[in-house]
Amino acid sequence: MGRQDDSIRALRIACPNFSAEEVGALRSILGLLKPYLKHAWVADTVADATVPTDVCLINVDHPAAPTVPPGHPRVIGCSSRPRNHPRGTLHRPLRPPEILALLSEAGSRVLGERPYADATPSLEWSYRLVAWPRDLGDWPRSWWKVMASICAEPLPLPRIAERTELPVRYVELCVERLRAAGLAERIPRVREVAAAVQERGGRRWSSLAGRILHRFGLGK
Amino acid sequence: MMGEVHKIVFMGAPGSGKTTCIRALSEIDPVSTDVPCTDELRDLKETTTVALDYGELQLDGDSRVLLYGLPGQERFSYMFEVVRAGLLGAIVLVDATSGDAVEELSRTLACHRGDLRKMPFIVALNKSEQAADAIAERCRETVREHGLMAPVMTVDARRREDIAHLIELLLVILEFGFGFEPNGEPGRTEGLA
Numbered sequence: 001m002g003r004q005d006d007s008i009r010a011l012r013i014a015c016p017n018f019s020a021e022e023v024g025a026l027r028s029i030l031g032l033l034k035p036y037l038k039h040a041w042v043a044d045t046v047a048d049a050t051v052p053t054d055v056c057l058i059n060v061d062h063p064a065a066p067t068v069p070p071g072h073p074r075v076i077g078c079s080s081r082p083r084n085h086p087r088g089t090l091h092r093p094l095r096p097p098e099i100l101a102l103l104s105e106a107g108s109r110v111l112g113e114r115p116y117a118d119a120t121p122s123l124e125w126s127y128r129l130v131a132w133p134r135d136l137g138d139w140p141r142s143w144w145k146v147m148a149s150i151c152a153e154p155l156p157l158p159r160i161a162e163r164t165e166l167p168v169r170y171v172e173l174c175v176e177r178l179r180a181a182g183l184a185e186r187i188p189r190v191r192e193v194a195a196a197v198q199e200r201g202g203r204r205w206s207s208l209a210g211r212i213l214h215r216f217g218l219g220k
Numbered sequence: 221m222m223g224e225v226h227k228i229v230f231m232g233a234p235g236s237g238k239t240t241c242i243r244a245l246s247e248i249d250p251v252s253t254d255v256p257c258t259d260e261l262r263d264l265k266e267t268t269t270v271a272l273d274y275g276e277l278q279l280d281g282d283s284r285v286l287l288y289g290l291p292g293q294e295r296f297s298y299m300f301e302v303v304r305a306g307l308l309g310a311i312v313l314v315d316a317t318s319g320d321a322v323e324e325l326s327r328t329l330a331c332h333r334g335d336l337r338k339m340p341f342i343v344a345l346n347k348s349e350q351a352a353d354a355i356a357e358r359c360r361e362t363v364r365e366h367g368l369m370a371p372v373m374t375v376d377a378r379r380r381e382d383i384a385h386l387i388e389l390l391l392v393i394l395e396f397g398f399g400f401e402p403n404g405e406p407g408r409t410e411g412l413a
Contacts (some may be wrong), residue, residue: 007266027243060386131364132371134356136389144389148340148396205308205395208226209388211279 009053010040011107017062018045022093026057029096037102039107054110055102059092060085074106087124098188126154127175127187133183142166146174154187223282228387229303230289231332232275232313237274237346237377238289241313244380245287246275246330272299285387297331309340309390312370313377314359316348322358329366336368340393342386343372 015023026043034040060077082089090098129151133139139147145164149155157175161168178184230238242250251274275291288303290296310332314325324345331334343359352374359372363401371389375382 010347106339131360131369134353134360134372136371136373137385144392145396146392151393151397205391208279208283208285209391210275211382212387212391213277213285215277216380 009048010042011103011110012052013043013103014053015043015045015059016056016058017064018057020045022059026094026099029094029099033100033103034098037103037107039103039110041103041107049177055106057090057094061087074109076102101188121179124156124189126156126189127160127179127184127186128154129178129184131176131183133181139172141219142170146171147178150175150184154189156189183206223279223284225284225306227284227286227288227303227307228390229300229307230287230313231310231328232358233315233320233328234291235318236315236324237344238313240346240377241311241383242273242275242287242289244378244383245277247278250275253259254261261412264311267345272302300332300335304335307339309342310336311383311386311390312336312341312343312349314340314345314355316345316350316352316355322362323353325359326362326366329368330360333366333368336370340398341368341370342390343370343409344377344386345372346375346377348374 013026015026018026023043023045030037030041030043054074056075058075058077060079061081063213075084077085077089077090078094079085079089080092080093090102124219127150129147132151136144145166146160149160149163153161157168157171160166162169175184179186183186230241232238233409239250239252242252256397272291273285273287277285279285290299290303312325312328314321318324343363345356345359348355356372356374363370363372371393373386375386377383
């Protein structure tokens, strides 16, 4: 019954503790994203029990506790310092790519096209190299692999770790150092539901490099 | 069973060190097509490469790495066709002592930009005893201006160790960045084209 209603109504974002300007900005973003969203979305500040709410955005920087609308909508935090909050917290001011990723998934879930993968936030960060370090020779050789992994495409930390066969924490250290030096940027992307991408096995070119170094008595 | 054959190309302006790199690595007498300079290069060096340099690195198990040096002059850019298939990557050499070092790099990148987008490459700054940091930074900017991304490394082309480490980095980028197979069909046994 409710599903029939969902298929025709505009999906709703409640922003109970957003300012009017912030809601206006969100509406502008929704206008920009309209060609890219499968469903129509509206945004308002009212937590109205009589109106179904599909996503609730909370300003976690706001000192007052917000009123979350009833009906168990998806609650997403927004902060000017999202890294100080749990993964999946969006930036304030809101960024169109993050909103697009969030609403694309939320719309599909509401209309029953696919379930949420789990209870964790749907967004994760990918990292891309924007420039190679000028002192590359001073960086650990194993970090060259991390840089190479993200020089052609942005990847999330687990994928970099999988590709390079390095521990995630070690990869994270490298990426953080790159970011601190302005050599890497991070990009929000929708989390892959399953490990659909199978990293290739074998290390053909590393092996060749090892053989060349060995030929000259270099390396291990 | 025939061993694998791989190709690496050294590119750059005249005098940038392509022939020197190949001499540093090759285990056969390098084939070099140097001739006396007859044009404005005469003041710079006595000979220049008019076709290509060629050397080989023999590895265990019958595997070989073929090393090509392509002439710097743009009018010979068609020579890249000769080595494109199965190429692992390129090392673009820059003579840091040249007054036109950055402009020469820019010309090389402009000439081969299409190919360099599809393969790993490294800019190697050679003969850089003075002001290396400043020239290296200008090289980085030039790479960016061409919409490309590559590490810029300082090397001494005469040192086998330096060139071997360049190749190591090139293969790391190939393996983890480009991943998969080099340009064209890899590992086929081919002789000097």
